[in-house]
Amino acid sequence: MSQIMTLPMEYRRFGKTEEQISVITLGGMRFKHGWTPPRNHLPKDSIEHCISTTRMALDLGVNHIETAHGYIKSELLFGHALKELGVPRNKFKMMTKGAPMSGDETRNLVEEQLEALKLSYIDFYGWHGINNKELLKVAVEKDGPIETLHQLKDEGLIRHIGFSTHGPLNIILEAMKTDLFSFINLHYYYFFQHNLPAVKLAGEMDMGVFIISPNEKGGMLFKPSEKVKNLCKPLTPIAFNGRFCLSHPEITTLSMGMHEPKHFSQNLAILNGKNYLNSELSKIKTEMDAPLAKISGLCTLCNECLPCPENINIPEVLRFRNLTEGYDMLDYGRFRYNMFEGKGHWFPGTFAFHCTECGDCLPRCPESLDIPKLLMGTHKKLFSKSTYLRHKLLFFIKSILKALKIWKFIFN
Numbered sequence: 001m002s003q004i005m006t007l008p009m010e011y012r013r014f015g016k017t018e019e020q021i022s023v024i025t026l027g028g029m030r031f032k033h034g035w036t037p038p039r040n041h042l043p044k045d046s047i048e049h050c051i052s053t054t055r056m057a058l059d060l061g062v063n064h065i066e067t068a069h070g071y072i073k074s075e076l077l078f079g080h081a082l083k084e085l086g087v088p089r090n091k092f093k094m095m096t097k098g099a100p101m102s103g104d105e106t107r108n109l110v111e112e113q114l115e116a117l118k119l120s121y122i123d124f125y126g127w128h129g130i131n132n133k134e135l136l137k138v139a140v141e142k143d144g145p146i147e148t149l150h151q152l153k154d155e156g157l158i159r160h161i162g163f164s165t166h167g168p169l170n171i172i173l174e175a176m177k178t179d180l181f182s183f184i185n186l187h188y189y190y191f192f193q194h195n196l197p198a199v200k201l202a203g204e205m206d207m208g209v210f211i212i213s214p215n216e217k218g219g220m221l222f223k224p225s226e227k228v229k230n231l232c233k234p235l236t237p238i239a240f241n242g243r244f245c246l247s248h249p250e251i252t253t254l255s256m257g258m259h260e261p262k263h264f265s266q267n268l269a270i271l272n273g274k275n276y277l278n279s280e281l282s283k284i285k286t287e288m289d290a291p292l293a294k295i296s297g298l299c300t301l302c303n304e305c306l307p308c309p310e311n312i313n314i315p316e317v318l319r320f321r322n323l324t325e326g327y328d329m330l331d332y333g334r335f336r337y338n339m340f341e342g343k344g345h346w347f348p349g350t351f352a353f354h355c356t357e358c359g360d361c362l363p364r365c366p367e368s369l370d371i372p373k374l375l376m377g378t379h380k381k382l383f384s385k386s387t388y389l390r391h392k393l394l395f396f397i398k399s400i401l402k403a404l405k406i407w408k409f410i411f412n
Contacts, residue, residue: 007271009061012252015208017160017182019123021064021093023246023253024267025210026057028067028074030257035072042076050077051084053259058087060264066210066255067117068097068128069109075116083118094119095210097128097164097185101138103148110152125149125158126185130175131167131345139163139175146180164212166346172198176205183208188251189218190244190288191323194301194315203250211245211254215267220335222266225328231287235269240284242270247277291326297374298322298367305361305371313340313349314361314371321378330381337382342391351388352379 011020028034032049054065067074075096082092096113100106114122127145130136140146152158162183165172172186172195184207188195202209215221219228221237232240245251256267272278292298299318308314320333339347352375361371 007268007273009063010271010274011063013208014124014160014252015183015202016206017124017208019093019160019208021208021253022062024062024270025064025066025095025253025255026054026062027213027255027257028065028078029071030259031074031077032259034074034077037072039072040076042073042080046073046077047080047084049259050081054078054081054087055085056261056264057258058085058092060268063091064093064095064253066095068126069113070097070099070128075113079116079118089119093123095124095126096122097126099128099135100145100148103143103145106145106148107152110149110157114157121156122158124160124162124183125152126161126183127163129167129346130163130165130171132171132348133174135167135345136171136175140178140180150180162208162210164210166212169195169198173201176201176207179205181207183210183252185210185212185255187212187217188245188248189214190241190285191219191327191329192217192319199248199250208253209251211251213257214241214245214254215256217336219323219329220332222263223331225330227291227328231291231327232284235280235284236266238266239269240281240288242267243272243276243281244285246270247281292322295322295325297369299369299374300367302366304364304366309358309360310354310356311348311350312352312354312375314375316349317352317375317378318369318371320382321374324378324381333378333382334384337378338384338387341388342395351383352376353383 010023012023014021031046033043033046065078067078069075094117096117098109098113100109110125127139130139138144146161149158149161153161160182162181162185163175164185165175166187176184176198184198184202186195186198188199188211199209215238218241219237221241224237228237242254245254256263258264258267299315299322301315301319303315305314317337320337323329324333340349340351355372355375357372365371
């Protein structure tokens with residue numbers, strides 16, 4: 001039994017699913033060797049790592065586990081761990097995800113995932129990555145993936161259907177308004193509040209809300225700048241951000257990639273007995289808001305500058321500038337900025353050096369910012385040539401393997 005001292009775990013209703021799940025979710029992305037193909041090769045230390053992590057999470061009251069077919073070994077590892085631990089099926093809720101592109105592929109994939117997880121049903125199944133209009137169309141077309149998921153629900157293999165998204169707000173809202181989903185996994189944190197309308201709409205539609213990676217994507221809060229640490233006192237940045245998220249009653253749970261014992265104490269410090277809208281949080285938020293007013297050339301992230309003819313995600317680039325200028329978040333800015341041109345539809349956009357200074361964005365900016373100048377300044381501060389070349393090399397190798405039709409063989 002874990003010796004970590006914390007307040008009791010809290011549970012919230014996951015929207016119209018009516019399921020009560022822990023406000024902290026055990027995410028399955030971070031196990032040892034978890035991203036190393038082939039999928040079916042499970043090293044002993046990977047299995048042991050998953051077992052010990054899962055045991056600790058369950059001991060501390062976490063009852064919600066999240067994984068995905070795209071996390072390579074994760075489903076298989078959880079299947080082994082839960083069987084080894086002998087966890088009664090009514091003691092945990094399992095969420096997994098997949099991005100099948102047809103009805104037949106959907107059925108085959110879900111059956112494969114059930115076998116990997118050693119389960120007879122999946123509590124929450126999310127279509128993984130409705131990130132643009134084309135993927136939304138594929139997901140919801142007649143006789144397609146979502147329709148097949150609803151058939152599998154009728155057959156008892158899935159209990160609830162949702163979707164995850166890293167896409168723009170307009171696509172998120174359009175997907176939600178199809179009324180085909182009971183829950184949504186999305187990005188929303190103190191340092192990224194653009195998706196608040198989706199969080200509010202989820203509340204109106206009684207959809208469960210699952211927050212993706214609040215500690216990493218939300219600002220690399222396990223490695224905060226000194227400025228962020230000082231602004232958040234007496235809380236840690238992880239605790240402040242978690243409480244900020246949970247102060248929204250629409251939000252059900254936060255996904256945490258806890259893979260070391262210290263991660264549990266860091267994340268469980270978020271809990272405060274359900275009293276999240278309190279004076280302490282309000283005071284810290286006021287302190288956290290203050291640096292934005294001092295930034296020269298602050299981008300308000302209104303998105304009016306889009307689309308860019310060179311496909312530069314201008315608001316996201318300038319968000320990184322806001323964070324580096326206002327909060328000294330240089331490591332996070334470099335980490336995220338150098339994902340451009342390497343993650344496809346998961347993180348769309350090109351590097352700012354593609355700016356031709358065409359001027360299309362200038363008359364659309366309500367702040368009258370010199371956008372080309374700000375883009376190039378941000379690029380010079382954050383760009384990593386070595387990371388860029390590595391992504392290009394990996395893309396080239398992957399393209400060759402796909403052309404030779406051996407990529408899936410290596411992957412599996």
